[in-house]
Amino acid sequence: MRRVAIVGGSGSGKSTLAALLAEKIDATSIELDELFHGENRAPTPTPEFRRRVAESLDTDRWVVAGNYSVVMDLVHGGADTIIWLDLPRWLVTSSIIRRSLRRVIQREEMWNGNRERWRNLVSRDPEVNIIVWAWTHHAAHTKRYEGFLTSPFWAHADVRRLRSRHEVAQLLASV
Template sequence: MRRVSVVGNSGSGKSTLGRALAARLGVPFVELDAIHHLADWEPIEATEFRRTVGELADGDGWVIDGNYSAVRDLIWARADTVVWFDLPRRTVIRQLLWRTIRRGVTREPLWNGNHETLGSLFRLDPQKSLLRWAWTRHRVYHERYTTASAERGDLTFIRITSRQDAARLLG
């Protein structure tokens, strides 16, 4: 395991596990959100996003965290392993709710000066609310990665369905 794609719903634990796994493997950790979201949550231009991610994916070893379909082909063409977070929806929503509250209260800086806000908890538009995004994308991600794990014999899929699974992967 040297080139690992970590995928799954927002708030599932991808970044936490990805950072720990990268440290354990002695490879760089890449968070796609940090590349995609410029200041004021502006998305990076698509061609630039693909170029940047393609250069990173050409490296000898890495752990890349994110679900962006715009660059999945670049990442999976070089990956040897996909770690797929497939936690129950209630677990993801609970974790994401507490994380959003903490980040909103502390104004924890994210990528490129962006911050989560408590107001996002009350928005119904999935593009403006991580909680709503996670709720609506849960089934999509489950179906996408269930299919991929059955069809992609060139990749090793490790399905994480609990915190214990994540701990065992790192252990």
């Protein structure tokens, strides 16, 4: 376990697990959200985003958290281990609600000066409200990654499908 891709729905714990696992295996922790979102959540153009990701992966040991399709070939293709956090929708939703409320109340910076805003949390638009995004995209993530399990795309890697917080804790304890 030297190059690890962590995937899963928003709020599943990808970034948290990436930081903990990177520390355990003495690797660089890479958050794709941080590389993608600029100031005011401005998206990074695809060529620049791919360049940033490729540069970040130019090391012997890394743990990447994120689901961006435009860099899957780089991240998943270079990974020796892929961890899929396939947690139940209710658990992910409750986690992301707590996380979002904490971020708003504490004015916690996410990345590049970006912060959660109250108005985003009351929007019904999944492009604005991360809670709605997580709820509406959960099934799509499951379908995508189930497909990868049975296709050649992940065949080169050791794939771990974790379906509970207990399984995540067990993985961390075993490293």
